[in-house]
Amino acid sequence: MAPSVRDASYELLREHGLTTVFGNPGSTELPFLSAFPPDFRYVLGLQEAIVVGMADGYAQASGRPALVNLHTAPGVGNAMGALFNARENKSPLVVTAGQQVRAMMTIEALLTNRDATTLPRPVTKWSYEPPRPQDVPAALARAFHVSATSPRGPVFVSIPMDDWSAEADEQVSRPVTGRRVDGRTAPDPAALAALARRLGAASNPVLVAGPDIDASGAWDTAVALAERCRLPVWSTPASGSGRLGFPENHPQFQGTLPPAIAPVAQTLEGHDLVLVAGAAVFTYYPYIAGPFLPDGAALVQLTSDPDEAARAPVGDAILGDVALALSGLLEQVPAADRPAPPSRPDPEPPPDSDPITATAAAAALAEVFPDNGIIVNEAPSSVLAFRNQVRLGRSGSYFFGAGGGLGYGLPAAIGVQLAQPERPVVGVIGDGSMQYAIAALWSAVAYEVPLTVLVLRNEEYAILKWFAEFEGEMGAPGLDVVGLDSVAIASGYGMRARRVEGSGELRSALADAISSGTPELIEVRIAPGMSLG
Numbered sequence: 102m103a104p105s106v107r108d109a110s111y112e113l114l115r116e117h118g119l120t121t122v123f124g125n126p127g128s129t130e131l132p133f134l135s136a137f138p139p140d141f142r143y144v145l146g147l148q149e150a151i152v153v154g155m156a157d158g159y160a161q162a163s164g165r166p167a168l169v170n171l172h173t174a175p176g177v178g179n180a181m182g183a184l185f186n187a188r189e190n191k192s193p194l195v196v197t198a199g200q201q202v203r204a205m206m207t208i209e210a211l212l213t214n215r216d217a218t219t220l221p222r223p224v225t226k227w228s229y230e231p232p233r234p235q236d237v238p239a240a241l242a243r244a245f246h247v248s249a250t251s252p253r254g255p256v257f258v259s260i261p262m263d264d265w266s267a268e269a270d271e272q273v274s275r276p277v278t279g280r281r282v283d284g285r286t287a288p289d290p291a292a293l294a295a296l297a298r299r300l301g302a303a304s305n306p307v308l309v310a311g312p313d314i315d316a317s318g319a320w321d322t323a324v325a326l327a328e329r330c331r332l333p334v335w336s337t338p339a340s341g342s343g344r345l346g347f348p349e350n351h352p353q354f355q356g357t358l359p360p361a362i363a364p365v366a367q368t369l370e371g372h373d374l375v376l377v378a379g380a381a382v383f384t385y386y387p388y389i390a391g392p393f394l395p396d397g398a399a400l401v402q403l404t405s406d407p408d409e410a411a412r413a414p415v416g417d418a419i420l421g422d423v424a425l426a427l428s429g430l431l432e433q434v435p436a437a438d439r440p441a442p443p444s445r446p447d448p449e450p451p452p453d454s455d456p457i458t459a460t461a462a463a464a465a466l467a468e469v470f471p472d473n474g475i476i477v478n479e480a481p482s483s484v485l486a487f488r489n490q491v492r493l494g495r496s497g498s499y500f501f502g503a504g505g506g507l508g509y510g511l512p513a514a515i516g517v518q519l520a521q522p523e524r525p526v527v528g529v530i531g532d533g534s535m536q537y538a539i540a541a542l543w544s545a546v547a548y549e550v551p552l553t554v555l556v557l558r559n560e561e562y563a564i565l566k567w568f569a570e571f572e573g574e575m576g577a578p579g580l581d582v583v584g585l586d587s588v589a590i591a592s593g594y595g596m597r598a599r600r601v602e603g604s605g606e607l608r609s610a611l612a613d614a615i616s617s618g619t620p621e622l623i624e625v626r627i628a629p630g631m632s633l634g
């Protein structure tokens with residue numbers, strides 16, 4: 102007898118390492134989840150933004166696609182903002198959702214996902230409902246390969262609940278198991294050779310390092326190239342940098358590019374060739390008009406994302422895997438004989454204040470932060486302060502929501518810690534941002550995920566106040582969030598939590614929590630306002 106669609110699907114998921122299911126179940130998902138195989142693990146999130154956020158962090162930190170299971174239309178609806186983030190993060194997610202039985206879809210019984218494939222289409226790479234139950238395993242196989250090839254991202258498969266018990270069509274499902282898609286495409290060798298010559302001939306080239314250096318495994322190659330060519334290195338603007346592209350404690354690292362058009366050109370003044378690796382050119386915001394590049398500068402972008410190449414406003418682009426592109430360049434480019442660029446100064450010791458500034462909180466974290474630690478940051482007004490104070494030097498050390506949608510940081514930190522159990526994870530989260538996916542605290546406790554959550558309590562949406570002033574848009578309501586007691590809330594979810602004051606207390610609380618091996622939340626009161634360094 103042929104296996105069921107369910108058995109064939111589980112075999113396929115197993116084969117692709119999709120044995121952790123991030124989900125929130127409903128009746129339409131029960132036929133998939135019942136008699137859950139013992140070699141699979143289910144990670145429950147109490148709301149769908151949490152489910153997708155955890156899967157996003159897990160996928161990025163493991164470097165492999167992750168599986169998500171949502172509850173038909175309302176589950177997908179709740180997940181939309183998180184799926185938007187996952188797409189911007191280039192996070193490979195295979196998202197499935199239950200659907201009403203096929204026999205009752207036309208008469209629209211309760212829980213029919215009316216336009217299942219349209220709903221998540223703008224935030225996924227591919228959205229599908231198999232035409233026959235027998236096509237579910239092949240659809241899952243296709244979904245896996247689409248999510249895992251560049252640019253990586255979320256895909257969606259809607260699965261009617263009676264499909265699982267149907268008999269598999271082995272002529273269709275058997276051949277799709279065992280298939281591999283090797284997705285790294287090499288850049289055009291002629292284009293790369295020409296770029297190597299340009300780089301060798303440039304008098305003052307600069308490297309702008311983006312998130313896909315880390316995601317593609319090119320970390321060491323980027324360092325070797327920068328050292329060989331004595332390149333000063335900037336990070337892409339913080340807002341669009343979901344990951345770091347270069348060690349920020351390296352003597353050639355200069356800092357983070359500003360996020361607006363004219364200031365980028367000013368910062369890169371004097372360079373004749375700007376090499377951008379693994380990033381969009383650039384994720385600008387706010388709008389400060391001006392030239393995209395300084396006078397006399399050319400730009401070349403290395404990216405594996407055709408759309409990123411196409412939409413760049415300036416410069417040339419070479420498409421292909423970023424790691425292959427950088428190693429190809431490294432092989433061909435001559436060593437430069439110019440002096441290495443001057444190093445940026447160490448961070449200034451923060452001034453004392455009561456309450457402490459976000460910069461002081463970041464300095465306290467820097468003092469106790471382990472070499473192999475990972476920061477997941479969603480503390481908008483102090484992102485730059487944490488980047489500057491805690492100068493991370495290892496690959497896979499930093500995750501930030503590239504799409505800008507809040508509610509990513511806390512669940513993603515849990516997913517990152519699940520994927521990297523040996524590396525201590527600290528989620529640095531603003532008091533406002535905490536609330537978008539607050540119930541993620543329950544998952545951290547339930548699965549004993551030993552992360553540390555540092556909540557920066559300034560009782561406001563500080564970055565929006567800063568932005569309002571910058572844009573001259575004064576008098577907006579809704580920018581204060583007074584009285585959010587994260588310690589009490591965390592306790593309600595069963596998490597160890599404490600409130601601290603001042604740098605000394607914060608430092609020792611962080612050291613304790615990081616080494617405790619249990620999930621723990623620390624809330625520190627910080628001064629209002631923006632912290633830039």
Ligand SMILES: Cc1ncc(C[n+]2csc(CCOP(=O)(O)OP(=O)(O)O)c2C)c(N)n1
Nearest residue numbers: 481482506507531532533534561562563564
């Ligand atoms: C889903 C979503 N809603 C609203 C916003 C707009 N927004 C950007 S930053 C911010 C405030 C964040 O506050 P908090 O986490 O306290 O950080 P702070 O600015 O105080 O550092 C808001 C509401 C957003 N980015 N995403």
Ligand SMILES: [Mg+2]
Nearest residue numbers: 531532533561
């Ligand atoms: Mg705040």
